[in-house]
Amino acid sequence: MATQKKTFDAVEVLNEIESKFDMVQILDQEGNIVNEDLMPDLTDEQLVELMERMVWTRVLDQRSISLNRQGRLGFYAPTAGQEASQLASQYALESDDYILPGYRDVPQLIWQGLPLTKAFLFSRGHFEGNQFPEGVNALSPQIIIGAQYVQTAGVALGIKKRGKDAVAITYTGDGGTSQGDFYEGINFASAYKAPAIFVVQNNQYAISTPRDLQTNAKTLAQKGVASGIPSVLVDGMDALAVYKVTKEARERAVKGEGPTLIETMTYRYGPHTMAGDDPTRYRTEETDTEWEAKDPIIRFRKFLEAKGLWNEEKENQHIEKAKEDIKNAIKEADGVEKQTVTQLMEIMYDEMPSNLKEQYEVYKEKESK
Amino acid sequence: MAQMTMIQAITNAMQTELKNDENVLVFGEDVGVNGGVFRATEGLQKEFGEDRVFDTPLAESGIASLALGLTLEGFRPVAEIQFFGFLFEAMDGVAGQIARHRYRSGNSKQAPVVIRSPFGGGVHTPELHADSLEGLVAQTPGLKVVIPSNPYDAKGLLIEAIRSNDPVIYLEHMKLYRSFRDEVPEEEYTVEIGKAKVKQEGEDITLIAYGAMVQEAMKAAEELKEEGINAEVIDLVTVSPVDYDTLVKSVEKTNRAVMIQEAQRQAGIAGQVISELQERTILSLEAPIGRVTAADTVYPFTAAEGVWLPNKKDIVQKAKETVEF
Numbered sequence: 132m133a134t135q136k137k138t139f140d141a142v143e144v145l146n147e148i149e150s151k152f153d154m155v156q157i158l159d160q161e162g163n164i165v166n167e168d169l170m171p172d173l174t175d176e177q178l179v180e181l182m183e184r185m186v187w188t189r190v191l192d193q194r195s196i197s198l199n200r201q202g203r204l205g206f207y208a209p210t211a212g213q214e215a216s217q218l219a220s221q222y223a224l225e226s227d228d229y230i231l232p233g234y235r236d237v238p239q240l241i242w243q244g245l246p247l248t249k250a251f252l253f254s255r256g257h258f259e260g261n262q263f264p265e266g267v268n269a270l271s272p273q274i275i276i277g278a279q280y281v282q283t284a285g286v287a288l289g290i291k292k293r294g295k296d297a298v299a300i301t302y303t304g305d306g307g308t309s310q311g312d313f314y315e316g317i318n319f320a321s322a323y324k325a326p327a328i329f330v331v332q333n334n335q336y337a338i339s340t341p342r343d344l345q346t347n348a349k350t351l352a353q354k355g356v357a358s359g360i361p362s363v364l365v366d367g368m369d370a371l372a373v374y375k376v377t378k379e380a381r382e383r384a385v386k387g388e389g390p391t392l393i394e395t396m397t398y399r400y401g402p403h404t405m406a407g408d409d410p411t412r413y414r415t416e417e418t419d420t421e422w423e424a425k426d427p428i429i430r431f432r433k434f435l436e437a438k439g440l441w442n443e444e445k446e447n448q449h450i451e452k453a454k455e456d457i458k459n460a461i462k463e464a465d466g467v468e469k470q471t472v473t474q475l476m477e478i479m480y481d482e483m484p485s486n487l488k489e490q491y492e493v494y495k496e497k498e499s500k
Numbered sequence: 501m502a503q504m505t506m507i508q509a510i511t512n513a514m515q516t517e518l519k520n521d522e523n524v525l526v527f528g529e530d531v532g533v534n535g536g537v538f539r540a541t542e543g544l545q546k547e548f549g550e551d552r553v554f555d556t557p558l559a560e561s562g563i564a565s566l567a568l569g570l571t572l573e574g575f576r577p578v579a580e581i582q583f584f585g586f587l588f589e590a591m592d593g594v595a596g597q598i599a600r601h602r603y604r605s606g607n608s609k610q611a612p613v614v615i616r617s618p619f620g621g622g623v624h625t626p627e628l629h630a631d632s633l634e635g636l637v638a639q640t641p642g643l644k645v646v647i648p649s650n651p652y653d654a655k656g657l658l659i660e661a662i663r664s665n666d667p668v669i670y671l672e673h674m675k676l677y678r679s680f681r682d683e684v685p686e687e688e689y690t691v692e693i694g695k696a697k698v699k700q701e702g703e704d705i706t707l708i709a710y711g712a713m714v715q716e717a718m719k720a721a722e723e724l725k726e727e728g729i730n731a732e733v734i735d736l737v738t739v740s741p742v743d744y745d746t747l748v749k750s751v752e753k754t755n756r757a758v759m760i761q762e763a764q765r766q767a768g769i770a771g772q773v774i775s776e777l778q779e780r781t782i783l784s785l786e787a788p789i790g791r792v793t794a795a796d797t798v799y800p801f802t803a804a805e806g807v808w809l810p811n812k813k814d815i816v817q818k819a820k821e822t823v824e825f
Contacts, residue, residue: 284566285566286570
């Protein structure tokens with residue numbers, strides 16, 4: 132009996148594809164430039180500004196956690212560890228660009244122009260927190276994981292149809308890549324060659340579920356292959372690398388070359404949210420320590436100090452500024468009037484339907500007492 | 501005036517609004533060059549171009565969310581879900597996102613989206629094509645849900661839906677697509693959302709219906725007349741919000757009512773309508789409000805539609821029971 136000749140090695144094809152996704156890095160853990168060729172075109176002032184934002188946002192995280200514990204904030208998803216991933220990608224955007232954030236992506240909104248008071252009102256659950264100022268092109272944080280991805284395809288197609296030099300950018304986590312909407316989103320944007328940037332912030336855990344339990348795929352970036360879009364794996368603890376790949380994705384998008392998928396390899400130091408998640412149940416101290424050594428602020432600080440652009444005094448100034456900003460914003464949030472049912476009715480429709488009109492009168496009467 | 505089938509009236513409405521407003525976009529699976537699986541978008545891509553009328557990948561969640569995303573750039577999407585049984589795939593996009601968009605933005609954004617979708621039994625479709633799922637969307641705050649029963653209303657309602665700054669689910673009964681023609685004005689006109697229509701006046705009992713059940717109710721009314729029962733037939737036109745003013749006025753006159761729907765008894769909107777009516781008209785009622793619905797099973801295998809779908813006979817019987825109560 133003749134042996135059948137092997138003509139196709141599916142395992143080899145897979146291995147070959149997966150081997151293509153090397154992690155893009157510019158700064159190593161010690162703040163040394165390891166890839167000079169990729170160095171983004173940023174002025175000293177811009178580098179310092181990016182550092183200031185990262186420091187400010189780290190303080191915001193620390194304060195938000197404690198304000199949450201005091202009951203002065205509501206829903207809060209910690210961000211410490213993800214500053215490079217969140218802020219350096221936002222730093223590559225223009226004001227015309229549209230952000231569709233997930234629930235952990237409040238910092239990007241703040242740096243796109245959302246007043247901190249509104250971010251706090253979002254956390255507390257007040258509709259005024261979601262009334263974004265004119266010119267802040269963004270949606271409020273999306274709770275349904277994946278929904279922001281499919282919506283982004285629509286926003287990007289809209290931008291393309293209007294002929295604008297802008298992009299739509301969206302964020303999800305490692306767990307979110309398992310959703311159908313994740314795939315539909317990148318695939319729709321691909322089919323329409325729409326100017327979209329899809330960021331996957333792989334912080335290793337979806338609540339308690341490790342990233343390896345989401346998929347056997349070696350990288351999350353390679354999921355872009357399924358819809359035929361360029362995809363990049365980047366060191367998410369490296370602000371310069373994140374900035375660089377986002378900037379390039381943006382350039383491709385506005386040139387009409389379609390969307391990009393970016394996986395940022397990152398970590399959240401805190402719990403999933405402040406609603407009772409305890410990461411010691413599923414993470415070891417060793418893992419935490421290993422990732423803390425990769426801290427985006429530490430390595431960017433070393434890089435800037437070596438250039439003579441940063442020092443302890445500057446950092447402390449910024450820590451104080453953040454605390455002051457937060458204090459003021461919380462105070463302002465405290466002063467916002469309580470919501471009424473009639474207000475909630477008023478924001479439901481353009482033309483109030485008959486059922487609500489009837490109920491409106493009932494609640495108006497109730498509220499007048 | 502022209503004689504049009506409901507499907508022609510629907511095409512005509514989209515054509516009118518594509519012409520009137522450059523922000524109107526029509527898209528879905530096979531709505532472009534193919535003109536739609538029922539020809540509802542026939543000729544539209546040719547007339548308005550691929551930029552305005554276009555096909556999508558085969559993914560309903562993607563379609564609904566594409567629509568929402570496009571509103572953020574000021575477009576007015578008219579998206580098609582090929583059959584409403586496929587709504588489940590798009591339920592988050594429709595109910596979790598589009599419906600809440602204005603509210604969750606504190607009224608700073610709006611979703612002027614129309615979701616068009618065929619549904620309804622009696623035409624021997626395969627599984628999950630004909631299911632009446634209007635009850636699901638009618639239970640979702642933020643949406644308006646309309647179901648035309650004839651070509652005239654179909655055109656006016658669709659124009660009204662496209663112009664509405666609130667999201668509208670526009671459901672098209674497949675059996676009504678080409679079953680009859682109607683006088684439909686060539687020019688533009690609108691039919692008010694949230695307003696029911698008295699199709700036939702009567703004094704003895706109110707028959708409340710929507711979709712394909714309107715015709716069944718009309719036929720039943722004719723038969724009841726032969727037995728000396730004058731039925732008032734009301735077409736709800738909009739199933740969310742329901743026009744209770746018109747219903748109450750009628751029931752206060754007739755003192756009896758039957759609510760008719762094609763959907764299963766535990767589905768549709770009959771439970772809600774009857775509950776509201778008994779609160780508002782209890783002192784006028786001479787009998788409990790009756791209900792004609794399908795049985796609480798999954799939508800029938802094709803060959804069983806004939807015994808399962810509610811029809812004129814069921815309505816006549818329930819109406820008589822109610823009159824004789």
